[in-house]
Amino acid sequence: MNDMTPDGYTTEDGRKIGAVVMEMRNITLRFGGVVAIQDISFDIREGEIRAIIGPNGAGKSSMLNVVSGFYHPQEGEVWYKGAKRPTMKPYEVAQQGIARTFQNIALFEGMTVLDNVMTGRIRQMSAGLLSQAIWKGKAEREEVENREVVEKIIDFLEIQHIRKTPVGRLPYGLKKRVELARALAAEPSILLLDEPMAGMNVEEKEDMSRFILDVNDEFGTTIALIEHDMGVVMDLSDRVVVMDYGKKIGDGSPDEVRQNQAVIDAYLGVAHD
Amino acid sequence: MPEQFIWGMEVFLNGLMAGVLYALVALGFVLIFKASGIFNFAQGVLALFAALTLVGIMEGQVPFSHLINAVFGTEVHHFGWTVPALGAILLTMVVMVALAWAVNQFIFRHLVGQEPIILFMATIGLAYFLEGFGDMMWGSDIKKLDVGLPQGINSVIDEVTYNIFGYGFFIDNLDLWATLVAALLVIALVLFAQFSKHGRAMRAVADDHQAALSVGISLKFIWVMVWSLAGFVALVAGIMWGTKSGVQFSLSLIALKALPVLMLGGFTSIPGAIVGGLIIGVGEKLFEFLIGAPYLGGATEIWFAYVLALIFLVFRPQGLFGEKIIERV
Numbered sequence: 378m379n380d381m382t383p384d385g386y387t388t389e390d391g392r393k394i395g396a397v398v399m400e401m402r403n404i405t406l407r408f409g410g411v412v413a414i415q416d417i418s419f420d421i422r423e424g425e426i427r428a429i430i431g432p433n434g435a436g437k438s439s440m441l442n443v444v445s446g447f448y449h450p451q452e453g454e455v456w457y458k459g460a461k462r463p464t465m466k467p468y469e470v471a472q473q474g475i476a477r478t479f480q481n482i483a484l485f486e487g488m489t490v491l492d493n494v495m496t497g498r499i500r501q502m503s504a505g506l507l508s509q510a511i512w513k514g515k516a517e518r519e520e521v522e523n524r525e526v527v528e529k530i531i532d533f534l535e536i537q538h539i540r541k542t543p544v545g546r547l548p549y550g551l552k553k554r555v556e557l558a559r560a561l562a563a564e565p566s567i568l569l570l571d572e573p574m575a576g577m578n579v580e581e582k583e584d585m586s587r588f589i590l591d592v593n594d595e596f597g598t599t600i601a602l603i604e605h606d607m608g609v610v611m612d613l614s615d616r617v618v619v620m621d622y623g624k625k626i627g628d629g630s631p632d633e634v635r636q637n638q639a640v641i642d643a644y645l646g647v648a649h650d
Numbered sequence: 651m652p653e654q655f656i657w658g659m660e661v662f663l664n665g666l667m668a669g670v671l672y673a674l675v676a677l678g679f680v681l682i683f684k685a686s687g688i689f690n691f692a693q694g695v696l697a698l699f700a701a702l703t704l705v706g707i708m709e710g711q712v713p714f715s716h717l718i719n720a721v722f723g724t725e726v727h728h729f730g731w732t733v734p735a736l737g738a739i740l741l742t743m744v745v746m747v748a749l750a751w752a753v754n755q756f757i758f759r760h761l762v763g764q765e766p767i768i769l770f771m772a773t774i775g776l777a778y779f780l781e782g783f784g785d786m787m788w789g790s791d792i793k794k795l796d797v798g799l800p801q802g803i804n805s806v807i808d809e810v811t812y813n814i815f816g817y818g819f820f821i822d823n824l825d826l827w828a829t830l831v832a833a834l835l836v837i838a839l840v841l842f843a844q845f846s847k848h849g850r851a852m853r854a855v856a857d858d859h860q861a862a863l864s865v866g867i868s869l870k871f872i873w874v875m876v877w878s879l880a881g882f883v884a885l886v887a888g889i890m891w892g893t894k895s896g897v898q899f900s901l902s903l904i905a906l907k908a909l910p911v912l913m914l915g916g917f918t919s920i921p922g923a924i925v926g927g928l929i930i931g932v933g934e935k936l937f938e939f940l941i942g943a944p945y946l947g948g949a950t951e952i953w954f955a956y957v958l959a960l961i962f963l964v965f966r967p968q969g970l971f972g973e974k975i976i977e978r979v
Contacts, residue, residue: 447863466863466868467863467864468866468867468868469866471864471865471866476864476865483860483864485854485858485862487853487856488850492850495850496854496862496865497865498847499847499851502847504846506848509842509846509847516846516847560865563866
């Protein structure tokens with residue numbers, strides 16, 4: 378990654394990574410007296426798989442919540458597609474093309490897999506209430522078009538067999554995949570994954586890793602993911618931010634990060650003094 | 651054919667029609683409950699308020715005239731014009747949407763994430779506020795509502811049944827219309843909820859707020875939409891009840907009849923509200939006719955619905971169509 382330029386870089390496996398699409402500048406987030414994130418800056422480039430790692434309680438999820446608009450930092454700026462982003466509600470952030478999944482899965486349990494994934498298309502559908510009420514013209518056309526896209530995504534993530542099943546009945550691993558499908562349905566500029574492999578067995582983890590790589594490869598989706606399991610992340614990601622106690626202690630390619638003394642200390646548990 | 655049986659059939663049909671009106675009110679409850687988990691005690695008052703507003707607009711009544719006259723010493727009551735029914739209905743709908751917005755803006759927006767019992771209390775408060783507000787705005791006298799719906803005995807049914815049974819059934823035209831309108835309304839609502847973007851968003855919000863936000867759904871918009879829909883259903887119910895028995899404050903009591911309807915049909919099911927309404931309507935009329943009047947001294951219609959609901963609660967607490975609550979241990 379020595380050839381890093383403003384326009385991008387080429388990864389070890391020869392993929393072209395584009396310009397910066399999102400930039401966090403000196404983000405500080407406090408809950409009362411507790412500092413969850415302290416003065417952290419990093420960027421996300423187009424087409425890359427960017428990981429944020431760190432031990433439990435390092436502030437990774439808080440950071441993801443800042444990016445997706447669920448938390449608002451006291452200090453710092455979020456730059457998105459070359460402009461400073463004003464304070465936004467989570468649904469506004471989503472409408473801007475930032476889709477996410479949750480660590481403890483937030484699906485619509487009473488709705489079918491198909492309906493869940495269809496909700497991901499809300500950003501692409503613009504028919505008015507009246508048109509929907511009579512289900513003519515634009516509303517009907519939109520429904521059909523978006524349904525086609527959704528079916529493709531369902532095929533891609535290999536969940537055709539459970540299309541009509543209410544999500545509440547599915548096992549954990551499949552729910553995670555449905556959540557990924559819903560986020561993907563939004564055709565996001567950035568896809569945020571909060572611990573996509575948490576609580577999975579080895580086989581499920583391998584499946585999920587493959588899907589993440591395939592999504593990035595097939596659709597060129599920019600992905601930012603959080604994980605505390607180092608092993609998985611290192612194989613998956615192009616660049617890694619390492620957090621510990623709310624601070625950034627490392628940033629770079631997996632190899633660079635692996636050799637970083639501060640990172641080794643954090644993971645092996647050297648006493649902080 | 652025995653007379654008793656033929657009369658029973660007439661009672662049955664009239665029960666069906668009464669049930670449709672119960673179902674209309676219950677429908678408003680289900681809509682709000684599905685989308686926000688709020689049990690809206692004010693649904694009956696909403697119907698009353700809609701009917702009052704409709705009459706007021708049609709007759710060109712000056713809103714708050716009593717208050718205005720008391721403060722300014724004037725004597726205004728009417729603008730001196732009348733508004734045709736269709737225009738007045740549209741204007742009333744505008745008022746109902748504004749009301750939906752206000753209800754969300756001033757009450758429920760501040761209660762997000764509160765316990766259901768607190769939300770329920772808020773709707774009780776809203777019910778009494780709205781009743782008083784409606785009184786202040788339009789006066790408390792009983793008003794006649796006529797939007798041009800046909801009323802009186804349906805002569806075709808009368809004649810046909812007379813030819814078959816030798817006894818003409820008395821079925822009110824208005825009840826037939828109410829049935830037709832309710833059926834259309836239900837079909838439209840079910841289709842809207844299942845196959846449209848905002849319908850899906852409505853179900854999504856009902857299911858999980860955080861997840862809904864993360865896919866770009868504005869909770870505020872959906873809530874205002876749902877309260878507007880409930881206002882629309884209330885308006886339809888208000889027109890039917892108002893035409894039938896005049897617009898009066900006892901209209902808000904029909905909300906109570908919707909409770910047993912919901913227990914029967916399930917709080918989360920639109921078809922359930924309809925079937926529950928029909929069962930209660932038919933059940934109380936037939937019970938009164940077959941058992942109540944001959945053996946129990948009559949007036950069983952007052953309590954029959956509640957006893958039936960109680961029996962249902964014991965044997966099938968989620969109602970006929972309610973979602974069975976599955977929780978993993």
